[in-house]
Amino acid sequence: xxxxxxxxxxxxxKRLDGRTFDELRNIKIEVGVLExxxxxxxxxxxxxxxxxxxxxxxxxxxxxxxxxxxxxIKFRYNMAPFSVDDRKRPGPDRxxxxxxxxxxxxxxxxxxxxxxxxxxxxxxxxxxQSDAGTRTAGINAASVALADAGIPMKDLVSSIxxxxxxxxxxxxxxxxxxxxxxxxxxxxxxARKNTITALQMDGRLTxxxxxxxxxxxxxxxxxIYELQRTAxxxxxxxxxxxxxxxxxx
Ligand code: UDP
Numbered sequence: 001x002x003x004x005x006x007x008x009x010x011x012x013x014k015r016l017d018g019r020t021f022d023e024l025r026n027i028k029i030e031v032g033v034l035e036x037x038x039x040x041x042x043x044x045x046x047x048x049x050x051x052x053x054x055x056x057x058x059x060x061x062x063x064x065x066x067x068x069x070x071x072x073i074k075f076r077y078n079m080a081p082f083s084v085d086d087r088k089r090p091g092p093d094r095x096x097x098x099x100x101x102x103x104x105x106x107x108x109x110x111x112x113x114x115x116x117x118x119x120x121x122x123x124x125x126x127x128x129q130s131d132a133g134t135r136t137a138g139i140n141a142a143s144v145a146l147a148d149a150g151i152p153m154k155d156l157v158s159s160i161x162x163x164x165x166x167x168x169x170x171x172x173x174x175x176x177x178x179x180x181x182x183x184x185x186x187x188x189x190x191a192r193k194n195t196i197t198a199l200q201m202d203g204r205l206t207x208x209x210x211x212x213x214x215x216x217x218x219x220x221x222x223x224i225y226e227l228q229r230t231a232x233x234x235x236x237x238x239x240x241x242x243x244x245x246x247x248x249x
Contacts, residue, residue, distance in 0.1 A: 007180050009166030021170045031148050031235035039149025043141035047131035052141035054149040057119035070113035072120050075104035079127040099135045106188035106198035112152040132178035133161050139188050144228050156228050158221040159188035162213035169209050171216045187217045191225035
């Protein structure tokens, strides 16, 4: 498919992959998948597969980058060379630097950084497989991994993209919709407070479309929040029951 080529994005009220306009892709969340990280999460959002790992809080190095009043959040988003159709050149590029910055900023309002002066909280997001929306999948996974690491947070952050394809405002764009559609707007928010912590837009939306997109994203973030919360509860219930069985034995 080439840019500008006519694609029939919508047919009989359904999208190319059979979803309705306001339908999320399948989401799977697993907590605590890595032994050596303080907190971790594996997350699937449709065909996106991502891992988030958290280290810290620990002493910030180099020392001159320390903040005497609060912890510094380091966030590294990285796309594996095998995660895309055409092999991606390994290492950081402009896109990953931008996504890392936006993702870090999405967490700054919730992490209680003032508890850990001079410390660093490190978040690593590795994209293993991509199908658009990797930054949102990464933020959702990082949020769960931060909670798994026991980092004090005011709340979880949830994230999803909305956009415009075939003249319709739709939720959670896949790669074809993202690459050939008219607009893409990834959003991160504290779902329980409807507070937006990150918002980007690629393309154009009218004021009305923007409002409708925001509403779709808010509803979806509430759903994602519940999935994040359930995954964390399941993980810690399991851990508690193992401990109990050990005590009984
Ligand atoms: N993509 C790619 N190669 C790249 C960057 C992106 O194939 O070097 C694909 C990938 O599937 C990604 C999608 O384009 O998920 C959309 O990328 P975008 O920059 O919009 O970020 P995302 O939607 O993943 O947050």
